[in-house]
Amino acid sequence: xxTGTVKxxxxxxxxxxxxxxxxxxxxxxxxPVLQALYYSLFDWSGMSETKDFxxxxxxxxxxxxxxxxxxxxxxxxxxxxxVIGIMIxxxxxxxxxxxxxxxxxxxxxxxxxxxxxxSVVVIGVLWNxxxxxxxxFLNGFLSLFTExxxxxxxxxxxxxTIWMLLPxxxxxxxxxxxxxxxxxxxNIPASYYEAANIEGAGQWTxxxxxxxxxxxxxxxxxILNIMMTTLNGSFVIVWIMTEGGPDNTTQVMGSxxxxxxxxxxxxxxxxxxxxxxxxxxxxTTVVLQRLMRHESxxxx
Amino acid sequence: xRFNKKITALTMALLLVILTLAACGxxxxxxxxxxxxxxxxxxxxxxxxxxxxxxxxxxxxxxxxFEIQYFVGxxxxxxxxxxxxxxxxxxxxxxxxxxxxxxxxxQNKPRWIGGNPPDFVYIxxxxxxxRQMVEDDLLEDLTDWIKTAKNIDGELITDLLAQPPQQYDGxxxxxxxxxxxxxxxxxxxxxxxxxxxxxxxxxxxMEVSEKIKADGVTPFIHTGKYPYYINGAILFPAIVAAxxxxxxxxxxxxxNKVEAFEKPAVLTALNKIVQMRxxxxxxKASIQxxxxxxxxxFLQHKDAFIPNGLWLPNEMSKDIPEGFDFGFIPSITHDAGxxxxxxxxxxxxxxxxxxxxxxxxxxFLQFIFSKAQASQWAELSGAPSNIKGDISxxxxxxxxxxxxxxxxxxxxxxxxxxxYNADVDKAMMDATDALTIKTITPEEWVKRVTDVVKKxxx
Numbered sequence: 001x002x003t004g005t006v007k008x009x010x011x012x013x014x015x016x017x018x019x020x021x022x023x024x025x026x027x028x029x030x031x032p033v034l035q036a037l038y039y040s041l042f043d044w045s046g047m048s049e050t051k052d053f054x055x056x057x058x059x060x061x062x063x064x065x066x067x068x069x070x071x072x073x074x075x076x077x078x079x080x081x082x083v084i085g086i087m088i089x090x091x092x093x094x095x096x097x098x099x100x101x102x103x104x105x106x107x108x109x110x111x112x113x114x115x116x117x118x119s120v121v122v123i124g125v126l127w128n129x130x131x132x133x134x135x136x137f138l139n140g141f142l143s144l145f146t147e148x149x150x151x152x153x154x155x156x157x158x159x160x161t162i163w164m165l166l167p168x169x170x171x172x173x174x175x176x177x178x179x180x181x182x183x184x185x186x187n188i189p190a191s192y193y194e195a196a197n198i199e200g201a202g203q204w205t206x207x208x209x210x211x212x213x214x215x216x217x218x219x220x221x222x223i224l225n226i227m228m229t230t231l232n233g234s235f236v237i238v239w240i241m242t243e244g245g246p247d248n249t250t251q252v253m254g255s256x257x258x259x260x261x262x263x264x265x266x267x268x269x270x271x272x273x274x275x276x277x278x279x280x281x282x283x284t285t286v287v288l289q290r291l292m293r294h295e296s297x298x299x300x
Numbered sequence: 301x302r303f304n305k306k307i308t309a310l311t312m313a314l315l316l317v318i319l320t321l322a323a324c325g326x327x328x329x330x331x332x333x334x335x336x337x338x339x340x341x342x343x344x345x346x347x348x349x350x351x352x353x354x355x356x357x358x359x360x361x362x363x364x365x366f367e368i369q370y371f372v373g374x375x376x377x378x379x380x381x382x383x384x385x386x387x388x389x390x391x392x393x394x395x396x397x398x399x400x401x402x403x404x405x406x407q408n409k410p411r412w413i414g415g416n417p418p419d420f421v422y423i424x425x426x427x428x429x430x431r432q433m434v435e436d437d438l439l440e441d442l443t444d445w446i447k448t449a450k451n452i453d454g455e456l457i458t459d460l461l462a463q464p465p466q467q468y469d470g471x472x473x474x475x476x477x478x479x480x481x482x483x484x485x486x487x488x489x490x491x492x493x494x495x496x497x498x499x500x501x502x503x504x505x506m507e508v509s510e511k512i513k514a515d516g517v518t519p520f521i522h523t524g525k526y527p528y529y530i531n532g533a534i535l536f537p538a539i540v541a542a543x544x545x546x547x548x549x550x551x552x553x554x555x556n557k558v559e560a561f562e563k564p565a566v567l568t569a570l571n572k573i574v575q576m577r578x579x580x581x582x583x584k585a586s587i588q589x590x591x592x593x594x595x596x597x598f599l600q601h602k603d604a605f606i607p608n609g610l611w612l613p614n615e616m617s618k619d620i621p622e623g624f625d626f627g628f629i630p631s632i633t634h635d636a637g638x639x640x641x642x643x644x645x646x647x648x649x650x651x652x653x654x655x656x657x658x659x660x661x662x663x664f665l666q667f668i669f670s671k672a673q674a675s676q677w678a679e680l681s682g683a684p685s686n687i688k689g690d691i692s693x694x695x696x697x698x699x700x701x702x703x704x705x706x707x708x709x710x711x712x713x714x715x716x717x718x719x720y721n722a723d724v725d726k727a728m729m730d731a732t733d734a735l736t737i738k739t740i741t742p743e744e745w746v747k748r749v750t751d752v753v754k755k756x757x758x
Contacts, residue, residue, distance in 0.1 A: 048436030049415050133585040134597055156524065156587030158739040246524055246587050247734040264722040265432045 039271035046267035058272035085170035094181030113175035124240025184215035367418035371425035375681035419655035424647035474648035521603035524587035533607030537641035538569030538633035556757035570742035727752035
């Protein structure tokens with residue numbers, strides 16, 4: 001066989017894998033994105049046969065809508081809160097379960113992973129119960145220490161109710177990233193730690209000088225993933241727990257998209273929010289990658 | 301390497317072509333379904349059109365396909381199945397298709413968009429809104445038809461309607477089928493046991509609430525997650541009562557007239573909610589809970605009153621404690637000696653503008669708006685129907701009979717169902733929520749809502 005034929009065979013082989021995948025990607029990702037872009041240029045109720053072309057009208061309206069700005073703020077608040085919360089706790093658990101070997105490690109690993117197996121809907125309902133002011137767990141627990149019954153409306157503050165959505169979001173996310181960190185830490189050769197021990201480095205120094213630099217790639221991926229899943233998926237937890245309320249204080253972009261497109265019959269406006277989510281996700285990804293780029297250390 | 305690039309470029313080009321074709325394909329599908337011959341479900345319209353005035357001439361033979369879309373929710377589907385079977389028996393040559401279920405509104409949406417809707421639609425449940433359908437030009441204009449339409453018994457349909465259809469710029473597109481009312485519930489037994497007086501007006505409501513609070517029970521709970529409950533049962537009746545029982549103010553509000561929102565009656569009504577709030581009668585939990593949770597707390601006697609609709613006993617039937625006896629009044633915000641205001645909530649029926657068998661759809665309207673169906677609806681769905689008719693001898697539940705009595709009483713102002721613009725409705729809900737947790741004043745409520753009205757009416 002000539003080198004040309006080999007090359008051709010190889011190409012056919014590669015193409016036979018790429019083309020179907022690319023086709024599916026086009027049909028299920030590119031096409032909907034283009035459709036959303038297209039709809040965002042129209043004033044359309046979502047049920048009418050006619051659509052009115054409004055150009056960038058939906059976008060101008062969107063940027064003049066204070067709720068959109070609040071939703072963006074809430075989304076980034078969740079991103080920041082989740083990145084900090086999940087990364088600190090997941091890394092702590094991962095280090096605890098790998099570096100400080102103790103008997104129940106396997107058991108705890110499973111326990112911490114459980115929230116990841118539960119559907120977000122169930123998590124939302126569960127935490128709704130925890131936060132219930134009358135019959136909820138949290139107020140019931142706090143009431144043990146006070147004379148009068150505690151009746152804090154955890155999801156009904158006039159402002160900052162979005163803070164209350166952080167604990168369930170973090171709680172639900174820890175397990176997965178913990179497993180990711182555990183896998184990364186287990187890849188670090190034990191000799192590094194032994195050498196460090198001999199040199200007299202304590203646990204904290206070992207963590208700072210060995211563990212973190214060597215799992216930085218995984219941390220980076222985790223941070224990016226948390227950011228993206230939050231911007232695109234914070235809708236679920238918000239919709240289950242507060243539907244963006246009270247008085248739009250917990251609105252995120254996804255929930256406002258749903259509200260406008262399907263409850264208030266502004267499908268074009270909803271599509272415009274969808275485009276905004278896409279744009280912000282892309283920009284944030286690029287920015288975060290830039291910020292974290294120079295700090296990766298290769299395991300050599 | 302160059303060869304590789306060529307192949308990639310070719311593949312990309314090919315894909316672009318395929319994609320474009322796929323997009324075109326989608327478009328042509330839509331067009332195809334627009335034309336009557338393009339869809340398998342469509343068929344020639346009734347060969348013998350019924351008399352255009354809809355005079356109730358049942359001798360006209362209905363043929364062809366006839367499709368009914370109905371949402372299955374709190375009222376169930378027993379009545380629909382029964383009435384459709386009866387209609388089928390009366391019109392054996394008609395091929396009736398039922399599109400029904402709790403998700404039917406979403407499932408059938410693409411067909412409405414594509415101009416291939418079912419012939420007849422029952423507008424109820426999430427994902428469907430009568431005002432929006434009128435604005436989207438999806439419903440048949442029934443203005444002239446309803447004026448002379450008689451039912452199968454030869455009675456004028458408009459004479460039988462307990463409440464008239466909503467008008468959109470003076471036109472009729474949908475006819476209310478269910479007559480439901482918002483109002484306030486309590487447990488008669490609990491009230492009797494504790495020696496609390498059942499409220500008849502705002503003063504007696506505030507007085508007894510004081511007593512209830514002193515007895516360690518929170519007087520009032522609502523669902524802040526769905527503030528249309530408190531708007532429908534408290535705020536809107538209060539506005540009507542403060543407007544000398546003239547409900548045209550609500551209709552003007554629904555027609556996005558700014559001056560209606562700025563009338564003093566609106567502030568008076570909002571201030572009644574403020575009074576309830578400031579006296580600490582509104583359960584703090586309300587703001588964050590959904591309707592089910594609020595109803596559970598009410599059934600557990602954690603709270604004495606709840607604003608709700610007549611479907612409440614049916615909805616919670618599995619959780620009602622032994623001995624619980626529902627007391628109901630359509631409004632608590634009118635002054636002593638004033639009329640009770642019943643803000644009705646309804647589900648309507650309509651004919652699709654692009655329906656292919658409108659004659660059958662209109663004949664079906666004539667069939668269902670008959671006195672016999674009044675009792676049948678009440679019995680099978682557990683709610684009063686919008687058809688005037690004596691249901692006292694029927695097997696309908698007692699609270700339904702009581703409510704029906706209220707709604708036909710001369711001392712009750714019955715507010716016909718009004719659907720607000722969805723943006724305005726949302727703004728009113730958010731603002732009422734904010735008012736109940738003291739983040740805004742009644743004046744700010746009006747300002748906020750009128751800003752949205754101005755924008756929506758552009």
